Amino acid sequence: MNEEQQLMASMTRRILSDHCDTALLDQAEQGQYPEVLWSLLETQGLTSLGASEAFGGAGGSFCDALVVLRETGRYALPLPLAETIQGASLLSSLGAALPDGPIVIASGDFALNADHRLVGSASDVRFGRHAKTLLVVAQTGQRAVLCQLLASECEIEIGANLAGEPSDTVTIDQKVALAHQFPLSLEAHQDIETRGAAVRSVMMAGALEEALSLTVGYALERRQFGKPIAKFQAVQQQLAVFATQVAASTRAAETLMVTESLSLLDVAIAKARIGEAAGLSAEIAHQVHGAIGYTKDHQLNHLTRRLWSWRDEFGHEGYWQERLGRKLLADTKANLWHQITAMG
């Protein structure tokens, strides 16, 4: 990570450590949207990081955005920041001016018919209800078109993921103005999934680092049999395994933060590897925390429930493992070792 990225990370961390505590997470889960924190992030330019300044964005690259999003993973930020950053960078890459407020891409099944009517629905739309702008990919004939809509004009049915994050169903049946339709190349279309997976990967990496410090801290504090449980070798060995998983996740995530153009292979590796680490690590985190960690009151669950959700979003590890395997095997002349060294 370059110096600028490190500064951005520490600025984000400062804001979140001041404003994103367990109480806020609990309230958000009960439906109290943390509006004030959103405005703060907005004034700091974080909500449009990676979107070109020419179109109203804060500038910077998608790598920079990933650096910031790892920090939001650490704090389990209950706001559509990842969604908005992704939406804003997509819009600006298509040359569209950025709207204000949260932007959410709703991936689902949509068709745009000849008289510009958009019909379809998307489920599991994270933060759908808090979006001001919804972006939808629709098929029209053979082509894909990105449609920009006011969320207030769409039908939104609320739901939640394992972490209690809004996970809504969006249903649309309305006309879309021509000015709000953007032809989408196949590449740009596929990029939505790849970038989504990259974002979830770095957020998991942040949450994993935080879960490890929380668990180590707890092991040093909690006493049984007259000493901290950290002194039991069985506990130490579990935490060591946890640390190996976190180190691998961090390394896989940071690759994405330092490579200017996101590579499909790197994202597949990161999502698959970190998703795997998420399950194993969450298991150890809970084992070491004992019963207290199993309560809704304890902060650990805000991290582990997100890990369990995020590892499934934008393709679970099995999905990305298969894509990676398929891609590597598709080249019948390739030698595996040459493929690996070419990835750097």
Place this chain on the structure above:
Amino acid sequence: MFQGMNFAPAQLPSGLAVLREEVRDFLSEETDWSPNSDFNAGACPDFSKRFAAKGWIGMTWPKKYGGGERSFLERYVVTEELLAAGAPVGCHWIADRQSGPLLLRFGTEAQKSQFLPEIAAGKHFYSIGMSEPDTGSDLASIRTSAVAVDGGWKLNGSKIWTSNAHLNHYLVALVRTAPPSEQRHAGMSQFIVPLQADGVTIRGIENLAGEQDFNQIFFDDVFIPDDHVVGEPGNGWAQVMSELAYERSGPERFLSAFRVLAEFGKSIQPEPTDAQMRLYGQMVAHLVVLRRMSISIASLLEAGEMPDNEAALIKDLGNSYERWVPEMIRLHQPGKVSKGFAQALSDCILHAPSFTLRGGTREILRGMIARGLGLR
């Protein structure tokens, strides 16, 4: 963040592609050995000599000692190419990785001039003499000892599990040169023991795969001249500890099963099932991340740091991976496989128990990681 978790992204400089091609060309002309990516599984003095002739042993050492004054990252490329190709690296591996750098750091001028050029020329091979019959993980409990005599030391005792001692010329042995005291780590020294010296007996031990690659060595009043003591007498423990980052962080800690993986890929390529593709992708994802972590450590070494805890971490993660790969491939292999594949898989299964023992056991490594986390 915790100690021992610094794996900041680092990349091999793109200029190294040329070197990589040179190594690949060299290996493509090698024909008189059968491949095995486990660094312990093949030893061939002639191969090591041919390899040395390319200037690839002691690459990072000063030219005046026969080295190539190249970077640690260049060495990384060469070593990983060797392992991936399954070359028989056993003879020169330890001297190049560990004994040479040790001498370079702690040896006298005379020792460096005498021993290093011979290593770099592929003439002399080294073994590590740490373990003893009653000393494994608890290395400080060694009993092999030496007493000062006129002009040197008289050595008695025994070392065990010494890889390739029967093929090699020297042993760098950790021995007691003062009786055990309150300070467990005091009173130890490192000796360069010529394996042909009077009073040295080497007895081969067959491993469960039926190979004789490790040995027990007995010392019976072996005279070690003063100029064969590495560094300061009594400083042996600190010196041994300084080798660990080199010993544990390299590609040999996660590539032992690579050949099985590559064979698996070839065997499923014509008609892979979804489950096979998934497993293949999973195993490659792990491998790429391990390799990147290992390159991060190599960059720290290049920068003169001593990332012992990072090395323990990657060794543990890498060894677990090496043990898991053959187990999974076993269950996903196609009905009909080539002889090469079957051979690679059975070799790997038979060698797998050693992966998490040699160079520090899984439990000891995890203990180090736990210390880095501040738990002990």
